[in-house]
Amino acid sequence: MQSALYRILDANLDRAREGLRVIEEWCRFGLNDVALTERCKYWRQELAHWHQAELRAARNTPDDPGTDLTHPNEATRGSIEQVLQVNFCRVEEALRVLEEYGKVYRADMASAVKQMRYQVYTLESHLMTVHRRQVLDSAALYLVTSPSENLFSTVEAALKGGLGLVQYRDKEADDATRFQNAQKLRELCRDYGALFIVNDRVDLALAVDADGVHLGQDDMPFAWARQMLGQHKLIGRSTHSPEQLKAAIAEGADYVGVGPVYETPTKAGRPAAGLEYVKYAAEHCSIPWYAIGGIDTQNIHEVLGAGAQRVSVVRAIMQAEQPTFVTQFFIAQLEQKRRFQPQSTPDPWEA
Ligand SMILES: Cc1ncc(COP(=O)(O)OP(=O)(O)O)c(N)n1
Ligand SMILES: Cc1nc(C(=O)O)sc1CCOP(=O)(O)O
Numbered sequence: 312m313q314s315a316l317y318r319i320l321d322a323n324l325d326r327a328r329e330g331l332r333v334i335e336e337w338c339r340f341g342l343n344d345v346a347l348t349e350r351c352k353y354w355r356q357e358l359a360h361w362h363q364a365e366l367r368a369a370r371n372t373p374d375d376p377g378t379d380l381t382h383p384n385e386a387t388r389g390s391i392e393q394v395l396q397v398n399f400c401r402v403e404e405a406l407r408v409l410e411e412y413g414k415v416y417r418a419d420m421a422s423a424v425k426q427m428r429y430q431v432y433t434l435e436s437h438l439m440t441v442h443r444r445q446v447l448d449s450a451a452l453y454l455v456t457s458p459s460e461n462l463f464s465t466v467e468a469a470l471k472g473g474l475g476l477v478q479y480r481d482k483e484a485d486d487a488t489r490f491q492n493a494q495k496l497r498e499l500c501r502d503y504g505a506l507f508i509v510n511d512r513v514d515l516a517l518a519v520d521a522d523g524v525h526l527g528q529d530d531m532p533f534a535w536a537r538q539m540l541g542q543h544k545l546i547g548r549s550t551h552s553p554e555q556l557k558a559a560i561a562e563g564a565d566y567v568g569v570g571p572v573y574e575t576p577t578k579a580g581r582p583a584a585g586l587e588y589v590k591y592a593a594e595h596c597s598i599p600w601y602a603i604g605g606i607d608t609q610n611i612h613e614v615l616g617a618g619a620q621r622v623s624v625v626r627a628i629m630q631a632e633q634p635t636f637v638t639q640f641f642i643a644q645l646e647q648k649r650r651f652q653p654q655s656t657p658d659p660w661e662a
């Protein structure tokens with residue numbers, strides 16, 4: 312019995328330390344964050360302190376049936392986000408095992424490991440938020456989906472073209488279908504390191520662990536959504552006028568839609584806010600903003616000319632014959648614009 316207990320503790324101390332090392336490398340080389348790097352190192356050292364000789368001596372690798380068990384999913388990782396998620400999961404599980412079996416071994420170890428597990432959850436949440444903001448910052452093109460037989464292949468084609476931000480928008484499907492579609496898109500985006508946003512529905516966003524939700528002026532109040540989603544998820548807001556833009560910034564939106572730039576059948580009946588509103592946003596908006604509405608490969612130059620550095624489209628990609636190619640075209644135009652006209656950061660209270 313004691314030998315089994317020691318082997319469990321030995322294996323999980325190793326597992327937790329290895330996972331922490333993977334996370335630590337990202338804090339160090341990916342984020343250049345000294346404090347977080349040191350925090351991970353400190354946890355590793357604390358675990359090393361509990362990893363006593365008696366536990367190591369119980370190790371019996373040749374007889375361990377677990378060493379040959381690998382899941383096919385372990386062979387590949389779609390993105391750094393996935394690497395981090397898998398390793399956070401590994402560390403948290405190992406810490407839980409150490410806590411439970413540690414109660415039989417040493418109560419002081421069990422309670423130290425419990426505290427560590429809570430702190431690791433906090434780090435995970437923080438890193439995912441930092442990651443989301445970094446991807447949002449760099450995502451100049453935003454695809455809003457429309458119902459399509461080719462939903463997944465079109466979105467994947469756009470992701471292959473370098474798309475970094477996807478919104479699932481479906482006003483027709485029943486909830487079961489929406490849930491299934493959102494789940495698949497969530498996975499697809501994760502594989503490509505893109506952010507995944509759900510239109511209108513906070514419940515659906517939570518159910519599939521989306522990166523956030525997009526709310527229009529007639530959707531759920533912003534404060535409710537924030538309360539349900541917490542501080543770590545993104546909330547985008549549609550705006551159609553300077554007043555709405557100012558309000559969205561004040562309520563804490565992470566990004567805004569600015570439009571419709573042109574009238575569009577995708578949002579029939581909504582009058583165009585026009586290029587004038589794009590110019591206003593370019594001068595006054597202090598948070599990431601996406602020009603939207605009727606934008607295609609023919610008129611994007613006008614929109615960029617009015618000051619947009621990010622655009623959001625539905626039909627231009629969802630109905631494209633070659634979504635990868637169209638995505639690459641948009642991104643190239645946007646990158647060129649960003650290179651020659653770096654984003655200014657107006658006073659946040661000026662809008
Ligand atoms: C990026 C982006 N901007 C605007 C909208 C429109 O949102 P809303 O006004 O709520 O209209 P619906 O999309 O819900 O019909 C959007 N979805 N995305
Ligand atoms: C969903 C949506 N919201 C808009 C807004 O102005 O808030 S315009 C729009 C539709 C954009 O579709 P397309 O690229 O096909 O014109």
Ligand SMILES: [Mg+2]
Pocket residue numbers: 510511525526527530
């Ligand atoms: Mg809406």
